[in-house]
Amino acid sequence: MGTAPIEDGAHATLGVLGAGAWGTALAITMARSGRRVVLWGSDEARMARLAHERAHTAALPGIRFPDNLEIENDLERVCRTAAGLMLAVPSGGFRTLLRVITPLCDEATTVAWATKGLESGTHKRLSEIHSEARPGRPAALLTGPTFAREIAAGLPAAMTIASQDPVVAETVASWVRSERLRVYTSDDVIGAEIGGAVKNVLAIAAGISDGLGFGANARAALITRGLAELLRLGAAVGGRAETLIGLSGVGDLVLTCTDDLSRNRRVGLALAGGRSLGDILGELGQAAEGVASAREVYALAREHRVDMPITEQVCQVLFAGRSPQAAVTALLNRDPRTEADPATA
Ligand SMILES: NC(=O)C1=CN([C@@H]2O[C@H](COP(=O)(O)OP(=O)(O)OC[C@H]3O[C@@H](n4cnc5c(N)ncnc54)[C@H](O)[C@@H]3O)[C@@H](O)[C@H]2O)C=CC1
Numbered sequence: 285m286g287t288a289p290i291e292d293g294a295h296a297t298l299g300v301l302g303a304g305a306w307g308t309a310l311a312i313t314m315a316r317s318g319r320r321v322v323l324w325g326s327d328e329a330r331m332a333r334l335a336h337e338r339a340h341t342a343a344l345p346g347i348r349f350p351d352n353l354e355i356e357n358d359l360e361r362v363c364r365t366a367a368g369l370m371l372a373v374p375s376g377g378f379r380t381l382l383r384v385i386t387p388l389c390d391e392a393t394t395v396a397w398a399t400k401g402l403e404s405g406t407h408k409r410l411s412e413i414h415s416e417a418r419p420g421r422p423a424a425l426l427t428g429p430t431f432a433r434e435i436a437a438g439l440p441a442a443m444t445i446a447s448q449d450p451v452v453a454e455t456v457a458s459w460v461r462s463e464r465l466r467v468y469t470s471d472d473v474i475g476a477e478i479g480g481a482v483k484n485v486l487a488i489a490a491g492i493s494d495g496l497g498f499g500a501n502a503r504a505a506l507i508t509r510g511l512a513e514l515l516r517l518g519a520a521v522g523g524r525a526e527t528l529i530g531l532s533g534v535g536d537l538v539l540t541c542t543d544d545l546s547r548n549r550r551v552g553l554a555l556a557g558g559r560s561l562g563d564i565l566g567e568l569g570q571a572a573e574g575v576a577s578a579r580e581v582y583a584l585a586r587e588h589r590v591d592m593p594i595t596e597q598v599c600q601v602l603f604a605g606r607s608p609q610a611a612v613t614a615l616l617n618r619d620p621r622t623e624a625d626p627a628t629a
Pocket residue numbers: 301302303304305306307325326327343372373374375376377378380381398399400401430431432433569570571573
């Protein structure tokens with residue numbers, strides 16, 4: 285197989301694995317800095333369309349691919365030639381993809397991911413899955429308040445790259461940083477992952493509340509009490525509060541609880557309208573990680589004896605047939621508490 289040698293530095297080829305809304309937006313962003321970027325996706329028909337149209341018209345209408353963004357169907361070739369890989373598949377495909385690419389990559393290849401969520405069934409964080417597959421190898425995650433469409437359009441934004449290794453964090457930051465995109469680094473991998481997973485569940489709750497017409501006061505209360513849940517779980521599993529009040533926690537929580545570009549929020553809005561979850565997800569046709577993560581976040585919370593009443597009610601609505609109205613009543617009628625109680629408030 286003809287493979288170009290792996291080089292390091294600013295001219296290295298970068299691969300993006302997963303050609304949905306977010307993978308494509310990131311590939312566009314990374315290519316804008318002038319590097320050669322290769323975008324791989326598993327659906328050959330879709331990839332042929334992207335190559336032909338030089339755009340992802342369904343997810344990112346009106347955005348043309350830069351010339352140095354290449355579409356590739358051969359995963360092995362991407363892994364063998366790229367100095368760095370950005371995984372942007374939904375959490376449900378993360379372990380499988382990592383298992384496939386690990387033997388194809390050099391041990392020195394930097395693997396980053398932009399996936400948000402916990403593994404279904406195990407509630408493992410994605411960095412735990414990475415450590416199992418590639419122990420001690422360079423890894424980082426990308427998170428924060430970033431809608432694919434706005435990033436692809438080049439609108440100003442900020443994000444966080446988290447890695448236990450500051451050099452790796454800075455390397456991955458350099459892949460995406462631009463005049464329009466401010467990138468912060470962090471060594472709090474756990475906090476960054478918990479923020480990204482839990483905010484999606486809370487965005488569903490905010491969508492339900494707004495869909496029921498409960499107004500701005502209720503939304504603000506949900507965001508604030510949701511943040512309390514986020515902080516409690518983060519502290520219990522080893523994340524830092526300063527991370528959770530930063531871009532990967534509060535930033536993403538506010539974004540997805542308040543704007544209808546959020547698919548998780550739209551799931552909540554539709555649930556409040558009486559639609560079934562199956563119909564909603566079928567129509568959405570894109571990832572809504574809060575649905576997959578809700579059970580896992582709640583299970584993790586129970587394991588650590590952390591009270592997460594909003595998350596619990598989202599699970600009830602999603603999986604136990606509770607009506608959105610009954611879920612809100614259950615939340616409002618909980619026993620009175622002191623707001624500052626760190627354990628259960
Ligand atoms: N869309 C957005 O604005 C943002 C999304 N994210 C996160 O990025 C992840 C991906 O989201 P989107 O791209 O928006 O979803 P999407 O639904 O637009 O696309 C997901 C893509 O992954 C592909 N896929 C699924 N499993 C795969 C596997 N095992 N191997 C290869 N490809 C696979 C699907 O065919 C689809 O093309 C999610 O975890 C999401 O929470 C994070 C920040 C922003």
